[in-house]
Amino acid sequence: MLVKFWKHIFIILFLFGIIFLLRNITYENWTIYSMSTLPKFLNWNQNQSSRLPGRHPLFHHNRTFCPHFGQPPSREEEMEEQVLLDSIEWPLLPSGYARPSLSQTSDPAHSLFKIISKIDQRWYVGDHLEVLVHLHDFKGRPKRYGGDFLLARLYSQEHGAAVVGQVLDHKDGLYTVRFPLLWEGSAQVEVIMVHSSEAINVLHRLREKRPDRVFFGSLFRRGKKTKKTACGMCLPQDQGALCNYTDLHSGEPWYCYKPKKLGCDNRINHYKGGYLKNVINKEEALLFQSGVNVKVPIHSSSRDTIDVLPSKTEMKDFSLKTQQNVGPRIAVDSTHDILLTYRCHGPPIRFTNVLASELRYIANELDGLAGGPHTVVAMSIWSHFSTFPVEVYIRRLRHIRKAVVRLLGRAPGTLVVVRTGNPQALERDASLYNSDWFSIQLDVVLRAMFKDLDVILVDAWQMCVAHGQPHNIHPPPAIVKNMVDLMLSNICHD
Ligand SMILES: *[C@@H]1O[C@H](CO)[C@@H](O)[C@H](O)[C@H]1NC(C)=O
Ligand SMILES: *[C@@H]1O[C@H](CO)[C@@H](O)[C@H](O)[C@H]1NC(C)=O
Numbered sequence: 001m002l003v004k005f006w007k008h009i010f011i012i013l014f015l016f017g018i019i020f021l022l023r024n025i026t027y028e029n030w031t032i033y034s035m036s037t038l039p040k041f042l043n044w045n046q047n048q049s050s051r052l053p054g055r056h057p058l059f060h061h062n063r064t065f066c067p068h069f070g071q072p073p074s075r076e077e078e079m080e081e082q083v084l085l086d087s088i089e090w091p092l093l094p095s096g097y098a099r100p101s102l103s104q105t106s107d108p109a110h111s112l113f114k115i116i117s118k119i120d121q122r123w124y125v126g127d128h129l130e131v132l133v134h135l136h137d138f139k140g141r142p143k144r145y146g147g148d149f150l151l152a153r154l155y156s157q158e159h160g161a162a163v164v165g166q167v168l169d170h171k172d173g174l175y176t177v178r179f180p181l182l183w184e185g186s187a188q189v190e191v192i193m194v195h196s197s198e199a200i201n202v203l204h205r206l207r208e209k210r211p212d213r214v215f216f217g218s219l220f221r222r223g224k225k226t227k228k229t230a231c232g233m234c235l236p237q238d239q240g241a242l243c244n245y246t247d248l249h250s251g252e253p254w255y256c257y258k259p260k261k262l263g264c265d266n267r268i269n270h271y272k273g274g275y276l277k278n279v280i281n282k283e284e285a286l287l288f289q290s291g292v293n294v295k296v297p298i299h300s301s302s303r304d305t306i307d308v309l310p311s312k313t314e315m316k317d318f319s320l321k322t323q324q325n326v327g328p329r330i331a332v333d334s335t336h337d338i339l340l341t342y343r344c345h346g347p348p349i350r351f352t353n354v355l356a357s358e359l360r361y362i363a364n365e366l367d368g369l370a371g372g373p374h375t376v377v378a379m380s381i382w383s384h385f386s387t388f389p390v391e392v393y394i395r396r397l398r399h400i401r402k403a404v405v406r407l408l409g410r411a412p413g414t415l416v417v418v419r420t421g422n423p424q425a426l427e428r429d430a431s432l433y434n435s436d437w438f439s440i441q442l443d444v445v446l447r448a449m450f451k452d453l454d455v456i457l458v459d460a461w462q463m464c465v466a467h468g469q470p471h472n473i474h475p476p477p478a479i480v481k482n483m484v485d486l487m488l489s490n491i492c493h494d
């Protein structure tokens with residue numbers, strides 16, 4: 001489907017005209033294609049957790065670390081902090097499970113995943129693959145609560161392709177992993193348990209209660225007298241006087257114990273004291289055994305590989321029985337709610353035959369657009385002006401520019417893309433009508449006239465000159481793909 005999508009825009013871009021791309025693309029849907037990353041994964045967990053009945057407590061954070069040592073956050077900062085902390089909430093162990101024995105904890109070797117089958121057992125590019133992961137304990141009993149930390153990927157060595165799966169915690173020992181299917185051919189699932197929920201519980205306690213597990217110090221010296229003392233962001237105040245090294249500019253707190261016979265100004269250095277040992281007990285240590293319950297693959301109960309078929313959804317291009325280059329043309333992607341329309345610009349359009357009723361000036365088309373954050377307008381107008389004095393082009397662009405300003409004024413968020421001209425092959429008499437010299441002069445004018453506007457420039461000129469391929473008025477697919485990629489990067493920037 002995506003391939004078709006490229007192809008279509010590709011057709012449109014090397015013609016001359018304007019494109020309206022109405023988009024209604026959810027953030028979710030596009031992040032799936034752009035490979036989800038950890039924060040997304042956490043967010044997904046978090047969102048699901050807020051939907052499910054709260055059978056067990058979640059981590060709640062409502063305190064600033066060592067509030068008496070730093071500057072209090074503003075009301076706004078506090079609210080932001082709360083939102084950020086809420087977004088990484090992770091399920092705690094249910095009450096009654098706080099001190100599990102190893103045998104009751106998650107064991108990847110006893111756990112399994114299963115590809116959720118489809119009625120027809122066929123997967124297509126553009127679909128999703130879902131995998132159900134069922135965690136068991138060391139005695140093989142199904143787990144009844146969630147909170148395990150899993151990572152999953154779908155990959156193909158052969159195709160050199162891979163994508164991350166989004167993990168959904170059902171909080172009953174079951175997890176669903178969802179992968180977007182982005183390539184054709186074989187795809188293998190890999191699920192690993194990074195930590196059991198019981199181990200996460202320990203890590204949470206350590207993070208909140210033992211920030212001293214890496215400790216710091218400073219050397220103080222005056223003359224021959226030296227002394228080392230402990231330092232940190234937050235030190236107990238009942239164990240001696242403190243030197244306050246809080247940064248005056250940013251307010252970042254830092255303190256050291258003051259040596260009895262030396263001053264705070266005698267601090268020579270800052271060093272890492274080391275890693276505190278024995279921060280967990282023997283039973284807890286069993287939860288952190290590499291190869292046993294830290295980063296261990298979970299196996300499949302049946303197969304772990306599928307064969308992905310070519311996309312079956314296409315951008316459907318409606319035949320309006322019009323000439324390809326003249327248009328108007330319409331294409332619809334109902335899966336992603338995208339409507340694409342195309343038409344050529346008005347006179348002096350140099351196509352053999354355009355119906356008088358279909359002649360449109362770009363400025364008028366722009367004035368007829370509602371616009372808004374779901375609308376993208378792409379235009380390309382230069383080549384058919386190469387036989388006129390430059391003033392003609394300037395006047396045309398002046399009208400278009402005014403219409404763009406009106407559009408952006410009434411519908412902020414509309415994305416306007418302007419494609420520049422490009423060099424071409426100059427065989428036979430082509431120079432006399434379409435020399436690159438005509439084009440580059442128009443190009444300079446185009447850039448200057450749109451430079452102060454909030455529009456995206458697709459620099460076809462540079463792409464084509466820099467590229468090794470022969471110059472062509474309709475650039476080769478590799479270059480068109482670059483142009484489309486650039487445009488899509490601006491559409492999907494969030
Ligand atoms: C976008 O899609 C959603 C869900 O399909 C729909 O509710 C919403 O009205 C659409 N928005 C626009 C601007 O079409
Ligand atoms: C979370 O779930 C709610 C309710 O199902 C949904 O409306 C919302 O868009 C979701 N938020 C995110 C960030 O996915």
Ligand SMILES: *[C@@H]1O[C@H](CO)[C@@H](O)[C@H](O)[C@H]1NC(C)=O
Pocket residue numbers: 060061062063
């Ligand atoms: C959060 O704040 C409430 C009320 O101020 C308090 O009772 C509770 O103990 C706090 N929780 C934590 C984890 O600090």
Ligand SMILES: *[C@@H]1O[C@H](CO)[C@@H](O)[C@H](O)[C@H]1NC(C)=O
Pocket residue numbers: 068069071244245246247248
């Ligand atoms: C340390 O110095 C900073 C900056 O002068 C100050 O805001 C802070 O209150 C001081 N800390 C203590 C514990 O006195």
Ligand SMILES: *[C@@H]1O[C@H](CO)[C@@H](O)[C@H](O)[C@H]1NC(C)=O
Pocket residue numbers: 026028029334335336337
């Ligand atoms: C993505 O798009 C599909 C198809 O339009 C829709 O069913 C789904 O709800 C959207 N959102 C997510 C998160 O997949």
